[in-house]
Amino acid sequence: MVERYYLQLAEAEKAKRPVAYMLVGxxxxxxxxxxxxxxxxxxxxxxxxxxxxxxxDNILQAEAQGYGLDVCGYxxxxxxxxxxxxxxxxxxxxxxxxLVCSFSGCYVYxxxxxxxxxxxxxxxxxxxxxxxxxxxxxxxxxEYMVAQLWDFIHLLEKQTGRSFxxxxxxxxxxxxxxxxxxxxxxxxxxRNVPSPIEAYFEAVFYMFPINVLRGTEEAVRFYETVNQEVxxxxxxxxxxxxxxxxxxxxxxxxxxxxxxxxxxxxxKWGAVSVAATYPKVGGLFDLGFVHDPxxxxxxxxxxxxxxxxxxxxxxxxxxxxxxxxxxxxxAVLIHGIKSCRSFTAGQGDLxxxxxxxxxxxxxxxxxxxxxxxxxxxxxxxxxxDAFFExxxxxxxxxxxxxxxxxxxxxx
Amino acid sequence: MTLLQIHENRGSxxxxxxxxxxxxxxxxxxxxxxxxxxxxxxxxxxxxxxELIQDSSFPTARAxxxxxxxxxxFFPVYTPQEIAHALGLLPVSLRGGGEDLEITHADAxxxxxxxxxxxxxxxxxxxxxxxxxxxxxxxxxxxVSRNLEGIFSRLRPNAVTHMLHLPQNFTSASSVPFxxxxxxxxxxxxxxxxxxxxxxxxxADSLQVYNRRxxxxxxxxxxxxxxxWKLAATxxxxxxxxxxLVPPEVQMPVLERALxxxxxxxRPKRDAVRVxxxxxxxxxxxxxxxxxxxxAGCYVVGDELSMLHRWMGxxxxxxxxxxxxxRAYIRSPxxxxxxxxxMPKGVSIVARAKEAEAQGVLFLTAKFCEPALEDVVLYRxxxxxxxxxxxxxxxxxxxxxxxxxxxxxxxxxxxxxFD
Ligand code: SF4
Ligand code: SF4
Numbered sequence: 108m109v110e111r112y113y114l115q116l117a118e119a120e121k122a123k124r125p126v127a128y129m130l131v132g133x134x135x136x137x138x139x140x141x142x143x144x145x146x147x148x149x150x151x152x153x154x155x156x157x158x159x160x161x162x163x164d165n166i167l168q169a170e171a172q173g174y175g176l177d178v179c180g181y182x183x184x185x186x187x188x189x190x191x192x193x194x195x196x197x198x199x200x201x202x203x204x205x206l207v208c209s210f211s212g213c214y215v216y217x218x219x220x221x222x223x224x225x226x227x228x229x230x231x232x233x234x235x236x237x238x239x240x241x242x243x244x245x246x247x248x249x250e251y252m253v254a255q256l257w258d259f260i261h262l263l264e265k266q267t268g269r270s271f272x273x274x275x276x277x278x279x280x281x282x283x284x285x286x287x288x289x290x291x292x293x294x295x296x297x298r299n300v301p302s303p304i305e306a307y308f309e310a311v312f313y314m315f316p317i318n319v320l321r322g323t324e325e326a327v328r329f330y331e332t333v334n335q336e337v338x339x340x341x342x343x344x345x346x347x348x349x350x351x352x353x354x355x356x357x358x359x360x361x362x363x364x365x366x367x368x369x370x371x372x373x374x375k376w377g378a379v380s381v382a383a384t385y386p387k388v389g390g391l392f393d394l395g396f397v398h399d400p401x402x403x404x405x406x407x408x409x410x411x412x413x414x415x416x417x418x419x420x421x422x423x424x425x426x427x428x429x430x431x432x433x434x435x436x437x438a439v440l441i442h443g444i445k446s447c448r449s450f451t452a453g454q455g456d457l458x459x460x461x462x463x464x465x466x467x468x469x470x471x472x473x474x475x476x477x478x479x480x481x482x483x484x485x486x487x488x489x490x491x492d493a494f495f496e497x498x499x500x501x502x503x504x505x506x507x508x509x510x511x512x513x514x515x516x517x518x
Numbered sequence: 519m520t521l522l523q524i525h526e527n528r529g530s531x532x533x534x535x536x537x538x539x540x541x542x543x544x545x546x547x548x549x550x551x552x553x554x555x556x557x558x559x560x561x562x563x564x565x566x567x568x569e570l571i572q573d574s575s576f577p578t579a580r581a582x583x584x585x586x587x588x589x590x591x592f593f594p595v596y597t598p599q600e601i602a603h604a605l606g607l608l609p610v611s612l613r614g615g616g617e618d619l620e621i622t623h624a625d626a627x628x629x630x631x632x633x634x635x636x637x638x639x640x641x642x643x644x645x646x647x648x649x650x651x652x653x654x655x656x657x658x659x660x661x662v663s664r665n666l667e668g669i670f671s672r673l674r675p676n677a678v679t680h681m682l683h684l685p686q687n688f689t690s691a692s693s694v695p696f697x698x699x700x701x702x703x704x705x706x707x708x709x710x711x712x713x714x715x716x717x718x719x720x721x722a723d724s725l726q727v728y729n730r731r732x733x734x735x736x737x738x739x740x741x742x743x744x745x746x747w748k749l750a751a752t753x754x755x756x757x758x759x760x761x762x763l764v765p766p767e768v769q770m771p772v773l774e775r776a777l778x779x780x781x782x783x784x785r786p787k788r789d790a791v792r793v794x795x796x797x798x799x800x801x802x803x804x805x806x807x808x809x810x811x812x813x814a815g816c817y818v819v820g821d822e823l824s825m826l827h828r829w830m831g832x833x834x835x836x837x838x839x840x841x842x843x844x845r846a847y848i849r850s851p852x853x854x855x856x857x858x859x860x861m862p863k864g865v866s867i868v869a870r871a872k873e874a875e876a877q878g879v880l881f882l883t884a885k886f887c888e889p890a891l892e893d894v895v896l897y898r899x900x901x902x903x904x905x906x907x908x909x910x911x912x913x914x915x916x917x918x919x920x921x922x923x924x925x926x927x928x929x930x931x932x933x934x935x936f937d
Pocket of ligand 1: 179180214446447448476
């Protein structure tokens with residue numbers, strides 16, 4: 108599916124299909140696709156480059172152009188890749204005809220899209236998404252966004268010469284809704300003990316259709332297949348690790364450059380992520396939101412508000428606490444990203460809150476999502492080993508205590 | 519120990535235990551801040567301002583609160599402080615902790631790769647220096663400022679905190695109504711602190727006061743641009759920063775007197791390079807670094823040091839004052855890193871340099887300030903295309919040695935003068 112997507116993108120220029128660049132958080136993929144655009148998500152291209160160990164070349168190219176060490180790795184990967192011609196191991200990334208900046212949860216989005224507009228000359232539309240500070244969306248925020256969506260639709264009509272088809276958008280949203288419900292069903296499987304899913308490392312792979320292919324039958328079919336697979340796993344007792352010893356909630360962007368290595372550090376201790384925040388960067392569907400074809404633009408607006416990093420810290424804190432409770436997690440692991448302030452600024456305070464105010468053992472680690480120079484495997488492994496060891500001890504002490512109370516001997 | 523406990527234990531700087539040295543208070547002012555009004559000339563006013571800035575216990579806010587008032591703290595860059603003023607609050611602009619503040623706790627809570635102002639602001643809060651304030655407003659200028667509000671809401675649960683979402687879409691007809699609603703939320707919170715409702719008349723009066731202050735500062739900036747030898751960058755900066763700490767009514771007589779005094783100054787014109795300072799819109803370079811720029815042979819004829827005071831011209835006072843304030847924000851032509859800008863950066867920087875008749879651009883960006891760092895690349899390209907010379911320096915609040923910077927600026931000046 109991913110290969111097919113990149114293949115289609117690579118052919119877009121030749122086939123003269125218009126291309127829009129979009130950001131994952133709060134994206135407007137349904138509207139844009141209804142006008143016949145191919146959609147490139149440079150964040151996803153960047154993470155794919157990092158997994159394929161190709162991000163450093165792009166980053167160095169961007170640094171040579173003047174982008175400093177502290178600029179977000181996704182930005183540098185993208186701008187470096189653009190200036191190197193756009194070829195990746197998974198295909199050619201076409202240039203944009205339109206830049207859609209859904210400003211939802213990350214200020215860097217604004218800067219990044221300005222740089223693209225200036226260097227590539229494509230028109231830019233800023234979709235301003237207010238920061239989410241209340242549990243329920245506020246009426247004025249939704250009205251503001253719906254008005255902007257109409258402006259956007261008029262711009263698309265002008266760019267493509269096509270008329271907007273509300274009935275088609277509603278059909279697309281209906282497919283989005285089905286995919287979203289199936290995605291939540293998959294995420295909910297993490298509540299099982301032991302968990303049949305890996306809600307961080309595995310879910311990161313599975314989030315591709317919910318972010319990129321939302322609104323297509325393909326996305327719906329994908330999650331149907333995945334949920335079938337989860338059922339089989341449950342039936343056959345086929346779990347992410349042979350013996351689940353630690354249940355974790357994971358917060359933060361993964362170190363894509365060392366994805367497997369990082370995952371191995373978990374597996375070694377029988378640690379499984381049962382819930383994670385990062386797969387929610389495209390939307391918090393698990394909190395009950397799904398697109399509603401009966402309220403098309405309002406629900407697109409509400410969707411855009413719901414990107415995980417667009418939630419205020421009090422909302423983020425409570426969500427993580429809820430995950431720990433609902434998914435019966437033993438601990439929280441936070442992975443901070445050196446070049447991502449949106450996710451990371453304040454994660455130390457989150458750790459402090461989790462430990463002292465909720466009594467949850469929490470480990471904070473730091474590296475980078477894109478830049479392999481900031482992943483120190485030995486240091487990270489040592490800290491994780493020490494943490495898991497202490498968790499193990501804590502669990503056996505608790506088990507011994509419980510056994511003593513009930514009069515059972517544990518050896 | 520949690521940050522909350524550290525805050526509660528170390529407590530307010532005002533209540534030191536019997537044998538404990540008080541943590542800072544060095545200045546005690548009267549509640550009407552007559553000490554500022556009593557300064558006799560520019561030199562005295564600047565000296566007092568410097569002392570106020572260096573005293574991290576916020577003497578003006580302490581004095582105001584001791585007099586029975588309430589104070590509200592605003593993070594840079596732009597916030598509608600007229601609202602607080604109209605409610606009788608003392609609006610104070612937070613500008614970091616300066617070079618003397620030791621960061622002991624904030625690193626752990628906030629993260630390592632972050633600008634100094636975010637850390638020092640949090641450190642000030644943890645160590646009780648911000649206790650005089652009953653409200654904290656953080657505009658969404660970047661992800662760090664935005665996230666700081668979330669940490670403050672935990673650290674100061676009884677204070678008002680607000681993350682102000684300033685629009686990034688300036689062309690939509692819905693931006694003004696949205697901002698009016700957003701300001702409305704802020705108004706409600708500040709009303710709680712003030713213990714009174716905001717009246718239209720009071721807000722209109724405040725708009726007038728702030729219009730007048732902006733006009734005075736604009737006059738000083740214009741004078742500095744046309745005759746930079748008469749007013750140093752550090753002097754104008756201090757005059758502006760006085761307004762971060764005292765009400766406009768206290769600052770304006772100082773500005774009026776300064777304007778008269780500076781016009782009369784007889785100072786020789788130097789053979790210096792006219793530069794604009796771009797980048798320090800949020801975190802502030804130290805006074806020493808600013809002085810160094812002029813010592814090393816530059817005239818600063820434009821800067822981004824106190825954009826709050828330059829965000830807009832006159833805001834109309836008739837009609838709905840809150841809507842007028844919101845409209846003025848949306849319509850402002852200000853083009854800096856913390857707001858989306860329609861004009862390409864390369865074009866904008868060249869226009870600004872030309873407008874100020876600058877011979878070069880000095881980028882002065884705070885370390886780890888991503889919005890500034892990203893803009894600089896595009897700015898540089900525009901300047902290269904127009905062969906306008908520039909130099910980029912990074913600073914931190916706790917920079918102490920400037921030898922390297924001095925050398926770089928001197929080399930830059932020479933290259934411009936003798937090119
Ligand atoms: S959220 Fe973080 S990783 Fe994503 S674009 Fe923003 S800064 Fe970069
Ligand atoms: S210095 Fe830059 S990064 Fe830091 S708070 Fe200010 S604008 Fe944000």
